[in-house]
Amino acid sequence: MTQRFDLAASLARGVEGRSGAWSFIRDFSTHWASALQIGDGWTEADLAAAEERLGFQLPAALRKAYLLFGRRRDLTSNHDVLLSPAELYVDDVKEALVFRHENQGAASWGILLDSLHDDDPAVFVRADLADKSAERWEGWLERLSLCFIEIVLSEYVQADGESCDFLDPDHDSIELLEQNCVQLPFPAYPLCEEEHPTRWFLGQDVLLRDDDGTAVLARARTLEDLDRVRDLIPGDWLNDYR
16 A cells, blocks of 8 residues: 555645645545545534634635544544634634644644634644743744644654554664654754754654654554564664563
8 A cells, every 4th residue: 555655755745735735634544544534524514613603714724624634533633632613712812723732731732813814824832831921822833734734643653552652762763763764854843943843754664753852753554564663773662562
């Protein structure tokens, strides 16, 4: 199946614009998870109800993502949580429309209200701090469609199951990752300078996320594929009981 789907090439097209993003998510779901089906998205009635409650129209990219796969929790909410249309809200300082929460409430993702008229607006993240006066919306990704690619990839590698693993890397681990895997053409993020950039890599049927050398997450299509990447990048893999 992977021979018919070039993940890197499809992702390269996906980061260029909205239509490519949705095509990538469809193809990635088909070949690495399960194909999108009717019923995987919310309905127009669900979105219309949210818009009536909020008092404004949702950006085109947000509507498309919700209609296409918004109910697929395996693609959107294995770790962090994509809010349902009924849960969308404007933050307490009326700066952003919030659509995603970190799984322990440590951060939220949103779209600034003054960019809601854009079809594919930038996405910002806001940390939940003890000092609320210090909280700020910081740049995350420059387009919402890019953010949904990131959501699908990140939630995919953070699923439960024996085909997923986590490595606390050292310098040698990152060098081996770079030598044995192909870096995928996804923009470095988050955009805020004080945060660490995240990079994506592809091994042989294994998807990996490097959080600037602080953590490596991996999910393979089979357990054998995961064992292969563990051997190529030896270290203290959390779920390696061999």
